Amino acid sequence: MRYISTRGEAPVLAFSDALLAGLARDGGLYVPDVFPSLTPQEVARLAGRPYAEVAGKVIAPFVDSAFTPDVLTPMLEEAYASFRHPATTPLVQIAPNRFVLELFHGPTLAFKDVAMQLLGRMMDHVLTQRDARATIVGATSGDTGSAAIEAFRGRARTDVFILYPAGRVSEVQRRQMTTVPDANVHAIAIEGTFDDCQAHVKAMFNNLAFRDRLHLAGVNSINWARIVAQVVYYFVAGTALGAPHRPVSFVVPTGNFGDVLAGYVAKRMGLPISRLTIATNVNDILVRTLGTGRYETTGVVPSSSPSMDIQVSSNFERLLFEALERDAGALRGLMAALHQSGAFSPPNSALEAIRADFDAGRTDETQTADTIARVRRETGYLLDPHTAVAVSVAERLAQDRHVPQVVLGTAHPAKFPDAVERACGERPALPPHLADLLERPERTPTLPNDIAAIEAYIARHARAAEPVA
Ligand SMILES: Cc1ncc(COP(=O)(O)O)c(C=O)c1O
Numbered sequence: 097m098r099y100i101s102t103r104g105e106a107p108v109l110a111f112s113d114a115l116l117a118g119l120a121r122d123g124g125l126y127v128p129d130v131f132p133s134l135t136p137q138e139v140a141r142l143a144g145r146p147y148a149e150v151a152g153k154v155i156a157p158f159v160d161s162a163f164t165p166d167v168l169t170p171m172l173e174e175a176y177a178s179f180r181h182p183a184t185t186p187l188v189q190i191a192p193n194r195f196v197l198e199l200f201h202g203p204t205l206a207f208k209d210v211a212m213q214l215l216g217r218m219m220d221h222v223l224t225q226r227d228a229r230a231t232i233v234g235a236t237s238g239d240t241g242s243a244a245i246e247a248f249r250g251r252a253r254t255d256v257f258i259l260y261p262a263g264r265v266s267e268v269q270r271r272q273m274t275t276v277p278d279a280n281v282h283a284i285a286i287e288g289t290f291d292d293c294q295a296h297v298k299a300m301f302n303n304l305a306f307r308d309r310l311h312l313a314g315v316n317s318i319n320w321a322r323i324v325a326q327v328v329y330y331f332v333a334g335t336a337l338g339a340p341h342r343p344v345s346f347v348v349p350t351g352n353f354g355d356v357l358a359g360y361v362a363k364r365m366g367l368p369i370s371r372l373t374i375a376t377n378v379n380d381i382l383v384r385t386l387g388t389g390r391y392e393t394t395g396v397v398p399s400s401s402p403s404m405d406i407q408v409s410s411n412f413e414r415l416l417f418e419a420l421e422r423d424a425g426a427l428r429g430l431m432a433a434l435h436q437s438g439a440f441s442p443p444n445s446a447l448e449a450i451r452a453d454f455d456a457g458r459t460d461e462t463q464t465a466d467t468i469a470r471v472r473r474e475t476g477y478l479l480d481p482h483t484a485v486a487v488s489v490a491e492r493l494a495q496d497r498h499v500p501q502v503v504l505g506t507a508h509p510a511k512f513p514d515a516v517e518r519a520c521g522e523r524p525a526l527p528p529h530l531a532d533l534l535e536r537p538e539r540t541p542t543l544p545n546d547i548a549a550i551e552a553y554i555a556r557h558a559r560a561a562e563p564v565a
């Protein structure tokens with residue numbers, strides 16, 4: 097399997113190189129040159145198998161010789177042993193034919209742990225093989241940052257620098273990043289939005305001299321390995337509900353488009369997915385795009401589901417690339433328009449291709465709070481605000497009642513205690529391993545929303561930085 101850039105002008109890479117590369121050198125995102133597929137018999141054999149075993153079968157076609165089964169299998173077993181639920185990602189029924197796929201039983205209580213626990217181990221393995229070091233730079237609206245810090249803390253070959261928007265993440269999310277004492281961890285508050293943080297990360301990758309001098313690597317979902325690891329739970333849930341013998345639909349709380357893109361990859365690999373529904377909060381650029389045909393950024397509005405307060409959805413580029421039938425030149429044109437004017441209009445054929453697989457719906461703040469309160473009252477189940485956004489969209493969809501509908505449960509409600517308490521009067525408690533989080537000392541510099549200041553800070557603290565030539 098080789099990896100090509102969506103913009104068509106970067107070197108073609110093997111998996112291990114794409115793993116360390118982050119953004120492609122032409123500013124694009126790496127994708128496999130072909131999507132591997134599983135036969136219906138192979139899909140059927142995944143039903144009821146342990147999570148790590150399913151992960152081995154789904155991930156194997158994407159990796160290279162650095163991850164032979166004798167390396168990958170123990171790595172997967174170790175990664176998912178860190179989850180607090182024996183099923184790793186259990187399904188919980190909340191209504192007739194509607195299920196929540198709980199993805200938040202990992203160490204930092206959000207779905208990001210599923211991929212990050214593996215990514216940390218994979219990167220360490222490749223860096224050790226090469227006797228190399230890397231400087232990880234990432235942007236977070238709250239959850240990627242804590243998951244990355246947890247996965248990389250204390251690792252000798254990596255320093256991790258996470259940019260988060262000051263004042264725009266929950267207190268629990270911030271403290272999960274700022275209370276980690278390991279010297280290789282740097283959680284940096286930026287006076288801006290998540291979109292600003294993500295733009296700075298991309299700018300650092302596009303500054304080739306800086307990138308090479310610091311040996312930059314990325315752990316956001318610009319990294320293809322993140323997507324692959326997330327494909328696994330679609331197969332786990334789909335086969336538990338009858339695939340390949342019957343189709344399943346998924347409703348996905350969406351921001352940067354990594355999670356729902358993983359569902360699309362699962363479908364391309366042979367999982368019978370009927371519909372993939374993009375669920376957004378009031379930051380609804382993707383809903384507007386599917387509705388009007390125009391992708392147009394507006395200002396980010398803070399919400400009770402802050403991890404989805406995103407306007408520039410990185411992985412939408414990967415879907416557009418497919419919808420444009422892999423025409424990298426056409427994609428470069430759309431991305432140039434986005435850069436110049438903050439908007440673009442994909443051709444009708446691409447929009448139709450997207451609408452053939454995807455629906456989209458938006459949930460406002462009142463609907464989110466009402467959904468948390470009502471579902472708690474009627475079923476006893478406590479939703480976090482991100483999952484509530486998707487449950488609300490799911491309830492309003494015209495749904496084929498013969499197709500099971502799975503809502504991705506992306507975070508534990510205790511990560512957002514204020515929003516949950518405002519909605520339903522109950523304050524969810526943190527699990528025992530985080531019980532004293534609010535008492536732990538914090539360490540977090542604040543930097544201006546300025547790429548020069550950020551690069552200077554990272555260059556000063558990164559152990560992998562080569563001297564300036
Ligand atoms: C809790 C939670 N739900 C949903 C999302 C949206 O996921 P994605 O960015 O993959 O679309 C995020 C952030 O990524 C998140 O942290």
Ligand SMILES: N[C@@H](CCOP(=O)(O)O)C(=O)O
Nearest residue numbers: 236237238239240316317403
């Ligand atoms: N919601 C995310 C934003 C970054 O998304 P990623 O999947 O590209 O890492 C977060 O919690 O940080």
